[in-house]
Each structure stands twice: as structure tokens, then as C-alpha cells.
Amino acid sequence: MDKLMPKWSSIESVPENYIFPPETRPGDIKIPICHSIPVIDLSEAENGDRTNTIQKMIKAAEEFGFFQVMNHGIGENEMKETMSVFKEVFQLPDVYDHNLYPDDSTKTCKKFTSTYHYDTEKVHLWRESLRHPTYPLEEWQHLWPENPASYRKCVGEFSIKIKELGSRIMNLISEGLGLECGYFENDLSGSMIISANHYPPCPNPDLTLGILKHFDAYLITILLQDDISGLQVLKDGEWIGVEALPHAFVINIGYALKIISNGKLQSAEHRAVTNSTHDRTSVAFFIAPSGDSSIEPAQCLIDEHNPLIFKSFKFKDFLSRFFEKHGDMEKVMKSFEVPDEIL
Numbered sequence: 001m002d003k004l005m006p007k008w009s010s011i012e013s014v015p016e017n018y019i020f021p022p023e024t025r026p027g028d029i030k031i032p033i034c035h036s037i038p039v040i041d042l043s044e045a046e047n048g049d050r051t052n053t054i055q056k057m058i059k060a061a062e063e064f065g066f067f068q069v070m071n072h073g074i075g076e077n078e079m080k081e082t083m084s085v086f087k088e089v090f091q092l093p094d095v096y097d098h099n100l101y102p103d104d105s106t107k108t109c110k111k112f113t114s115t116y117h118y119d120t121e122k123v124h125l126w127r128e129s130l131r132h133p134t135y136p137l138e139e140w141q142h143l144w145p146e147n148p149a150s151y152r153k154c155v156g157e158f159s160i161k162i163k164e165l166g167s168r169i170m171n172l173i174s175e176g177l178g179l180e181c182g183y184f185e186n187d188l189s190g191s192m193i194i195s196a197n198h199y200p201p202c203p204n205p206d207l208t209l210g211i212l213k214h215f216d217a218y219l220i221t222i223l224l225q226d227d228i229s230g231l232q233v234l235k236d237g238e239w240i241g242v243e244a245l246p247h248a249f250v251i252n253i254g255y256a257l258k259i260i261s262n263g264k265l266q267s268a269e270h271r272a273v274t275n276s277t278h279d280r281t282s283v284a285f286f287i288a289p290s291g292d293s294s295i296e297p298a299q300c301l302i303d304e305h306n307p308l309i310f311k312s313f314k315f316k317d318f319l320s321r322f323f324e325k326h327g328d329m330e331k332v333m334k335s336f337e338v339p340d341e342i343l
């Protein structure tokens with residue numbers, strides 16, 4: 001099979017180099033949608049029930065590392081319009097040109113099939129992706145795709161709203177953890193990255209994956225998804241499906257926030273599966289620390305019952321290790337965990 005997959009829809013069965021080994025492929029067991037992943041109504045926090053909202057959020061972050069938010073203040077039309085711009089991106093012919101950006105380190109905006117490591121990876125993912133830095137807008141917006149023509153304006157306006165939503169959620173989490181007001185403001189949430197995924201319909205969804213099991217590396221991820229489900233979360237060793245709820249965003253705790261909370265909040269592994277009948281599009285907005293900011297457990301979360309488990313480090317060092325080790329957290333964290341003997 002060629003490295004380009006110009007017409008996903010004409011492929012009748014998944015080519016060999018998209019078939020995952022039995023232990024990582026989804027298999028033909030149907031994973032049910034889990035209705036216990038909490039759905040948090042953010043308007044309650046504004047209407048006087050802040051404490052209750054915070055408690056729900058912290059509990060969800062401890063138990064699942066995942067929750068959804070509704071009544072978050074971003075309009076249905078804006079969500080629809082932005083989703084359709086991203087869908088359009090993946091209709092454009094240049095997305096099939098795999099060599100467009102990913103191997104060019106001078107390009108900050110990358111469109112690719114599978115992953116950046118297409119040429120060296122053993123098995124490819126059944127997805128196309130567009131990834132670029134987003135915030136601060138003035139630093140990046142002029143480097144974003146020029147097509148579709150509305151991309152920069154629409155995604156720019158939407159990103160400002162997502163950044164505000166991210167700050168609201170981080171303030172609630174910060175309060176719930178007992179951290180000082182504004183703990184995550186400035187450098188700790190000084191950056192934002194967009195990673196948009198398109199998963200074409202797949203003839204054998206049991207054999208391949210849209211995204212392999214992974215942790216997100218950042219503070220939180222705010223996920224905009226269309227009405228097709230495909231996201232699955234690992235909970236107590238079992239996969240559970242996340243519902244595609246209209247007008248909601250899926251929020252998950254990234255590894256950097258797990259570290260800052262000294263392991264109190266969970267960062268859960270998750271993956272995306274495909275299906276045989278529908279395209280699926282999702283857009284992850286990663287709220288991220290600036291590269292030079294120091295990541296370390298918050299002092300007030302350390303006491304004799306909760307000893308320090310992570311060392312302090314620069315976020316950019318963590319990220320380069322994260323990518324170098326392909327997100328394998330056991331290997332990544334070897335250099336950032338406090339060794340047992342000094343606990």
C-alpha cells in the first residue's frame with residue numbers, strides 16, 4: 001500500500017500496514033457508551049452553586065480524568081460553524097499530500113496522515129490530522145491554513161472563546177484543589193495548540209485505530225466533536241465509550257495537571273476508534289503551559305500523607321521527552337519522578 005491514501009472511501013478492506021496487533025486493536029467486542037462520565041452544567045457555577053460545580057468537577061477529575069461541560073457559554077451556531085470549517089479542511093485535496101508539512105521543522109502548521117512518524121512507524125492510524133499552535137493568536141494566526149478562506153477568522157474567534165472557557169474551568173479546578181486564586185493564569189496556561197482529527201469511514205474498524213491509546217501531555221484538553229462517537233477512555237483496565245453529546249465539550253485532564261496536583265487528579269489514557277459508516281471529526285484544544293514555565297506539584301498539596309511524587313522541571317523538557325518516547329509515560333516519567341528512597 002502506498003503511503004498516501006487519496007481515496008479512503010474506495011478501499012474495501014484495511015491494508016496490512018493499518019492493522020494493529022491483536023493486543024492493541026479494538027477487536028469486535030462492542031464497547032458501550034458510558035453514561036456515568038459526569039456532565040457538568042457550567043451555568044450552575046454562575047448562578048450561585050459554584051461549590052457544587054467545583055465538587056462535581058474535582059470528583060470527575062479524580063475518578064475518570066474526564067467529564068463533559070454543557071451550558072458553557074459558547075453558542076451552538078459558533079460550534080457548528082467551526083466544526084464545518086474543520087470538516088472542510090479535510091475535504092481539500094492538499095490534505096492527501098502527506099509530505100506537505102510534517103517533515104519540515106520550519107512549518108509550525110502541519111497536516112498529515114496518521115502521525116508525524118509516518119515513514120518509520122510500523123502501523124498507521126486511520127486518520128488525517130491538522131495541528132498548529134494557536135495562542136497567543138498574534139504569534140501564530142498568520143501561519144494557519146489559508147484555505148478554507150474563513151479558517152483564520154472563524155478559528156481565531158472560536159479560539160478566544162475556548163481560551164476563556166479554559167480559564168473558567170482552570171479557576172474552578174484551582175479553587176477545588178485549594179490553590180490560590182489565579183494559580184493557572186499567565187505562564188502555566190500561556191499556550192494553546194489545536195489538533196484536529198478526521199477519521200474516514202473504515203471497512204474494518206475492529207482491526208485499526210483512529211488514535212492509539214495515549215495520555216494528553218498538557219493541562220486540560222477541550223474537545224469539540226461532531227455527533228458521531230468514537231472516543232474511548234480506559235477506566236480500571238476497561239474501555240468505556242464517551243457519548244457524543246450535542247453542544248457539549250469533552251474535557252480531560254492532561255499529564256501536566258496530574259503532576260501539578262501531585263497525582264490527585266487523574267490523567268486517563270484514551271483512544272479513538274473508527275466506524276464503517278460515518279466520517280468523524282474532532283478538534284482538540286490543548287490548554288498548555290508555556291515551554292519555559294516550571295511544572296511542579298503545588299506546595300499546598302504536599303504533606304505527610306501526600307508526599308511529593310514529581311520533581312520540578314521545565315515544561316519544554318517534559319514535552320521533548322514525551323515526543324521522543326512516543327508518549328510512553330513509564331519511560332517519560334523516569335526522569336521526572338522523585339525516586340522512592342527520598343520519599
Ligand SMILES: O=C(O)CCC(=O)C(=O)O
Binds near residue numbers: 211223225230272
Ligand atoms: O478524536 C477523539 O475523540 C480523541 C482525540 C484525542 O484524544 C487527541 O487529539 O488527543
Ligand SMILES: [Fe+2]
Binds near residue numbers: 214215221
Ligand atoms: Fe488525546
